[in-house]
Amino acid sequence: MLETLFIQPVLNILGLLYAIIPGQNFGVVIIVFTILTRWVMFPLLRKQLKHTRAMREMAPEIKKIKKKAKGNRQQESMMMMELYKEKELKPMAFFGMMVLQIVIFLTLFAALNRVANDPRNIYELASGPISDLSAIQELKQSPGVFDNTLFGTVDLTRAASSQTTGFYLPAFLLVLGSAVTQFFQIRQTMPRDKDARKLRDILNDAKTGKEPDNSEVNAAMGRNMGYIMPVIIFVVTIGFPAAIALYWFTSGLIAYLQQRYLLKQDVTLMQSTAKVVNKTRLDNTAKARASKAKTAQTIPSTHAKKSKTTNKKKGSTKKSTSGKAGNKRSS
Numbered sequence: 001m002l003e004t005l006f007i008q009p010v011l012n013i014l015g016l017l018y019a020i021i022p023g024q025n026f027g028v029v030i031i032v033f034t035i036l037t038r039w040v041m042f043p044l045l046r047k048q049l050k051h052t053r054a055m056r057e058m059a060p061e062i063k064k065i066k067k068k069a070k071g072n073r074q075q076e077s078m079m080m081m082e083l084y085k086e087k088e089l090k091p092m093a094f095f096g097m098m099v100l101q102i103v104i105f106l107t108l109f110a111a112l113n114r115v116a117n118d119p120r121n122i123y124e125l126a127s128g129p130i131s132d133l134s135a136i137q138e139l140k141q142s143p144g145v146f147d148n149t150l151f152g153t154v155d156l157t158r159a160a161s162s163q164t165t166g167f168y169l170p171a172f173l174l175v176l177g178s179a180v181t182q183f184f185q186i187r188q189t190m191p192r193d194k195d196a197r198k199l200r201d202i203l204n205d206a207k208t209g210k211e212p213d214n215s216e217v218n219a220a221m222g223r224n225m226g227y228i229m230p231v232i233i234f235v236v237t238i239g240f241p242a243a244i245a246l247y248w249f250t251s252g253l254i255a256y257l258q259q260r261y262l263l264k265q266d267v268t269l270m271q272s273t274a275k276v277v278n279k280t281r282l283d284n285t286a287k288a289r290a291s292k293a294k295t296a297q298t299i300p301s302t303h304a305k306k307s308k309t310t311n312k313k314k315g316s317t318k319k320s321t322s323g324k325a326g327n328k329r330s331s
Helices: 002-020 026-040 042-057 058-069 073-086 091-118 136-143 169-186 199-207 216-237 242-265 280-328
Strands: none
Touching: 002 026, 002 058, 002 091, 002 136, 026 042, 026 091, 026 242, 058 073, 091 242, 091 280, 169 216, 169 242, 216 242
């Protein structure tokens, strides 16, 4: 059932790309397939980053709630739920997005691994219209024509390190590249807070009886994930076919570029709290306020000058009128 629902549709997409892309190169198929996958997941990434921004904006209010609750967990949770409701934020939505991304990755991982180990899976699990394509029919008749390389240079069926095939440098470079891109992708969304405490220091304080701050613990764990995840990816992919490493590398690179684009749209996302904003914006805001204040001071002074001039004119008019009246009386 899992194969029918998840793996078979992915294999059909791979078969379709293999049939329509000129040259029928497996490496090119993986790159195009990864680009399409990241494009489909782009709205999900945008939602994830927006959720991250919203949670960071709420950090000062969460601290106030913790101080007000004074260790009362029930009161704290009730106040937190009210805050989430007020901000129209669903905390469980973030976990839902994470689960969905994990399911997508595992499906892609299983499908690519199957094709790398045995290319016959492309036509054996292909549906009617795709199985009738000429390239798929040719592959079915002669499985040896399957080009399992990346531009004819890297054998994507070989692992970077294996007991049977030994060490394979091109695959190792792909594995290393996938770990590096994952590192920069995670670091890209980390808040730059110089005063942030390390997880080790927080745990040491907890041993002395001091209750740790959950938001502080989560932030410290998130920073550690920037180092743990690349290591996990490196260890996992080094024993799998290079096709998996190529997918990870391409996916990580595209995700990095997507996040860079989204972060440029919202510069406050990388700050520790909502009160800290881009320095350029602060300078522009300060200049705008200064110009407004200057304009406000200029307007009253202009009015004052105008009124003085008007009063002088009125005074001179009165004097001239009274002078004329005196002359008439004397005559």
